[in-house]
Amino acid sequence: MARIGKNFILSDSLRKELEGELIFINDLPNDAQEIYYLTEKYFKHMYKIKENHALVSQQIIELQSVKSTDETQKQLLSLQSIKTFLEKSKALKITNKREYFDYRQREDIQAEGYFQSWLFRTNEQLKKVSSTKHN
Numbered sequence: 001m002a003r004i005g006k007n008f009i010l011s012d013s014l015r016k017e018l019e020g021e022l023i024f025i026n027d028l029p030n031d032a033q034e035i036y037y038l039t040e041k042y043f044k045h046m047y048k049i050k051e052n053h054a055l056v057s058q059q060i061i062e063l064q065s066v067k068s069t070d071e072t073q074k075q076l077l078s079l080q081s082i083k084t085f086l087e088k089s090k091a092l093k094i095t096n097k098r099e100y101f102d103y104r105q106r107e108d109i110q111a112e113g114y115f116q117s118w119l120f121r122t123n124e125q126l127k128k129v130s131s132t133k134h135n
Contacts, residue, residue, distance in 0.1 A: 024101050036101070043082045046100045049091045 015025055022042075026034040056079050063076045086092060094100050 009125065020100055024098065025107070038101070042104075043097055043100060046097070049086065049094070053083065053086045053092055056057070056086070 018025065022038040022040070024036040024038065026036070028034060060076065060079050061085065063072050063079065066072060091103060094103055
């Protein structure tokens with residue numbers, strides 16, 4: 001009701017209160033809304049992202065301090081690529097559950113796009129194989 005009445009201060013206040021109870025509302029076109037009822041389990045990886053970044057950074061420092069071998073160089077390259085990925089992924093900038101929820105929503109949409117693309121390509125390949133067998 002607050003949103004319909006354009007009382008944005010009340011609307012924002014209600015949303016923050018609901019988010020404290022792990023209820024997230026997304027606005028959609030045509031004044032529609034999606035409501036998500038979540039549990040703490042949904043957020044279990046939120047804190048691990050920063051922990052993993054710190055661990056990777058520490059392991060890089062440790063590897064740089066030991067004698068360089070082919071194996072340590074491979075490990076170092078692998079860890080540096082993980083660190084770069086984490087730093088580019090915007091996940092490190094997450095400071096609250098709403099930001100994490102929005103991040104996961106974007107990631108899910110992107111993953112759905114990848115899946116739909118893969119499914120389309122697979123179906124096209126199956127059609128080609130099927131038409132080849134019939135000829």
